[in-house]
Amino acid sequence: MPEWMAIYDITDMAELTSETYTNLRTAAVKSQREKDTMKQIAVDRRIFDLAGGREAKAFQPLEDLDAESAGAELVAISLSLHPGKEQELDRWYDEEHFGMISKVPGWLRSRRFVNSSIESKDRVEWLTIHEFAAKNAIGGEEHRAAASTPWAKDIMSNVVQERRRRDYRLYYTFGPAPRDLQRLPSADAVPFTSPDGKTRTIPAAQPDGPAIESYITTKDDVALPYRLEGSPDPDAPLIVLSNSILVEWGIWDGFVAAFLSAPQNRKYRVLRYSTRGRSSACGDRPVTVDVLASDVVALLDALRVPQAAAVVGVSIGGATALATALQHPARVAAFVSCDTSAKSPAGNRKTWGERIAVAEKEGARATSGESVVGEQLAELTVRRWFVSASYDGGDTEAEIARVKAMVRSNSLDGFKKS
CATH class of the missing domain: 3.40.50.1820 (Alpha/Beta hydrolase fold, catalytic domain)
Structure with a gap:
């Protein structure tokens, strides 16, 4: 089954605890279509705080109207660590890995996140999102080199407890107003x-x-x-x-x-x-x-x-x-x-x-x-x-x-x- 990921950048995390936002998940606000859809899918909702990152000079946020976003790819790396190893992971990213991953052709931006302070933390999860242009060298020589240095191998062996990777291709960029007429000619479309x-x-x-x-x-x-x-x-x-x-x-x-x-x-x-x-x-x-x-x-x-x-x-x-x-x-x-x-x-x-x-x-x-x-x-x-x-x-x-x-x-x- 295909897996989909929706990313929402929030400028003020406190808004996620506001009544305006929390009401969106109440039965009174949900439409029947949303209720019916949610019965058919599994949703894993995560909230993260930004912990750092780097971006290329040519990087443009996807929300910019002139951003060349068609076919853009994204690599998401989720890590859980052995206790007390956060600083070692930080040093590796800042002193080696970000520098090497930025040399991968098509690289645009890398950001690191940690699960948010506004949610209870049964365990700490670190998430790194690497963004690439449609034409890129994911899996190529430079990409493999960034993950195969002695320091990288030590991090994966002695710092990281569990690692999960998912690759995604951009499907749609939301805006402040609905605009998708493309689905409405379908015989399955309903008012x-x-x-x-x-x-x-x-x-x-x-x-x-x-x-x-x-x-x-x-x-x-x-x-x-x-x-x-x-x-x-x-x-x-x-x-x-x-x-x-x-x-x-x-x-x-x-x-x-x-x-x-x-x-x-x-x-x-x-x-x-x-x-x-x-x-x-x-x-x-x-x-x-x-x-x-x-x-x-x-x-x-x-x-x-x-x-x-x-x-x-x-x-x-x-x-x-x-x-x-x-x-x-x-x-x-x-x-x-x-x-x-x-x-x-x-x-x-x-x-x-x-x-x-x-x-x-x-x-x-x-x-x-x-x-x-x-x-x-x-x-x-x-x-x-x-x-x-x-x-x-x-x-x-x-x-x-x-x-x-x-x-x-x-x-x-x-x-x-x-």
Whole structure:
């Protein structure tokens, strides 16, 4: 049977004893899918503290977007020692072994760990992880030499009580947000909704699949909901859609359906998201175009996309696309800015102030009690966006009603901050 290893680097080990983390293992938080999966696998969970290591000048952490990680290999060595032999092992690693292992072609980094102080220790276990590029000389002359010196043989004979080695090849690098569309076209894929309702995976067999709906959290702790769909190829070019103010990513439904219906466009992934200001939880700083551009980069980072094939935006989304391209040119191959301008007209502040006043006067509230934009401003907004001929009593008018509902339900506080 294949063996899999998942590694999580933690910057603050105290977080592993926090309620936020320990709750993840409670039945109330686990999804049914997780419960069913855990019945079918054996999990050996270990926590280690970093004890030291070395890395090559060319080393890049796997979480770096430009790291060449495909095919990377990892050698894990677990050691238990005879009592009182820790210092001898430390000296051997620091004075000989790390130096020799670093000469193995393809070597990138070696780190030593000891089982963590936050767990009870029935026995002390040392773990060394050696990381190599895809093209390497594991098992070659230099590698064999590092393990066959007189000092190495003495360590294995007189210091080490038990030694276990496992070799692994990199399979997947996780990011801060779910992005794996590759499994969703499978006939075995089933719909999934997380217990908190914030993440959904939609298989290809569903009418609006394959897709992932979830959210990212920005550096200033703002949640940005998104939908990722299109090609299941994890390296497929990505198009980012940035919407106008007062609506959410559903505004793009018709466009995305038409775009992906064309065979030549099915090579793309499409990312749309609800911009900052859709909800009242939009941070403490003013929502400027620069902030909105940083949100696009945060989305790309979270989904591990080095460069978007294009960023397409409408209205404030168009200004966001322009700002992203200007401020982060390496992250955007092309951009399209629709119905927007590079500079806000002089009268804009007064106009937006009048619109906010309309919503404040109505005083509409959602069922949650939050102040929302309401009916009056929603009606004024869609009348500006859609010409009279659009009110045809048919499909177009139904679409207007859908957009109006988006505007009506937008947070008033979020609108004012935008």
